[in-house]
Amino acid sequence: MKYAEEYRDPEIARRLIAGIRQESRKRVRLMEVCGTHTMTIFRSGIRSVLPETIYLLSGPGCPVCVTDQSEIDAFIEIARTGGVTTATFGDLIRVPGTGSSLERERAAGADVRVVYSALDALAMARKHPDRRVVFLGVGFETTAPTIAAAVSAARDGGLSNFSVFSSHKRVMPALASLMEMDIRIDGFLLPGHVSLVIGAEAYRPLFDRHRCPMVIAGFEPGDVLAAIHRLVRQIESGRPDLENAYPRAVTAGGNRKAQALMASVFTPADAVWRGMGRIPESGLALRDGFEAFDARRIFGITLKDAPAPAGCLCGEVITGRSTPPECRLFRKACTPAHPVGPCMVSSEGTCAAYYRYHPETGDTGKDRS
Numbered sequence: 001m002k003y004a005e006e007y008r009d010p011e012i013a014r015r016l017i018a019g020i021r022q023e024s025r026k027r028v029r030l031m032e033v034c035g036t037h038t039m040t041i042f043r044s045g046i047r048s049v050l051p052e053t054i055y056l057l058s059g060p061g062c063p064v065c066v067t068d069q070s071e072i073d074a075f076i077e078i079a080r081t082g083g084v085t086t087a088t089f090g091d092l093i094r095v096p097g098t099g100s101s102l103e104r105e106r107a108a109g110a111d112v113r114v115v116y117s118a119l120d121a122l123a124m125a126r127k128h129p130d131r132r133v134v135f136l137g138v139g140f141e142t143t144a145p146t147i148a149a150a151v152s153a154a155r156d157g158g159l160s161n162f163s164v165f166s167s168h169k170r171v172m173p174a175l176a177s178l179m180e181m182d183i184r185i186d187g188f189l190l191p192g193h194v195s196l197v198i199g200a201e202a203y204r205p206l207f208d209r210h211r212c213p214m215v216i217a218g219f220e221p222g223d224v225l226a227a228i229h230r231l232v233r234q235i236e237s238g239r240p241d242l243e244n245a246y247p248r249a250v251t252a253g254g255n256r257k258a259q260a261l262m263a264s265v266f267t268p269a270d271a272v273w274r275g276m277g278r279i280p281e282s283g284l285a286l287r288d289g290f291e292a293f294d295a296r297r298i299f300g301i302t303l304k305d306a307p308a309p310a311g312c313l314c315g316e317v318i319t320g321r322s323t324p325p326e327c328r329l330f331r332k333a334c335t336p337a338h339p340v341g342p343c344m345v346s347s348e349g350t351c352a353a354y355y356r357y358h359p360e361t362g363d364t365g366k367d368r369s
């Protein structure tokens, strides 16, 4: 298959499903590490067509969901600062922090804007030289290059009222950390967007260390089914491998220009993940030389420990240790209209996906193997 349309073709999907059903014998737990994969799987009903031997669990692939409570609180602290305009992506402003959210701060008078990219925030800074514009950056290697471009443009343009609070995360250290945790994962569906930037071979050291089946997948239903089929074949044959099932977009070396741009502005730094704690070198901090654009330094922010909302299992959901229906707040105190945790806020969150697509049968969606 070469073009995106083929990956939506029902006949091809039927063939892939038949292949999976025929070849799958062992009970396996496969984790997707990408919010877009989560939505494709739920939206297209992939779980319902897989044999009982295959259990799919969602990992830390939703950028808003993995953003720690302490970071949300720091965003709110900045938003409350006089003369500051904070700009970020839509979902983030609804995530509850400790006692408030960016949305509530906006209702209380703070200047909080929703933008589609960091370049929009940069344009805002140019237009309003009297305001200090802070872009609150969350996301993985997929979005980091565009943030780096905005910071570079701000420096080249001599802009002094634009900065970035970087809460960006790196997928690889999180995968490594996940593999050290006491969670049974028999294979990974690796994220297509991130892989497009970092390249398929970036996973090689991790694969060599753990020999856990890994397949890079695209985002159409056929992409995901093809990747699951490959994982099943690896597992059934006892020959784990690192495969690229998304070659129409992902190359072995990735996007070198994006990597160079990212490396010119950011450097790996320790980061805190919701549900996973502090993971060495799993974040991206602004390099020395970019202090004037680093909101953490400008506002003297240090992250303060903040407990997750009472009763919220997002940390467990993100790491595949719990399913949303196992959370006692699910569909009760926590709904998309009144979210308690980020996994219900984000359009890519597992709780939001369960809310929308998982039938209310009392089934918790828990693996029984």
Ligand code: SF4
Residues within 6 Å of the ligand: 311, 312, 313, 314, 317, 324, 327, 328, 329, 330, 331, 334, 335, 339, 340, 341, 342, 343, 344, 345, 351
């Ligand atoms: Fe958190 Fe709500 Fe999900 Fe429970 S249902 S884990 S409270 S987001």
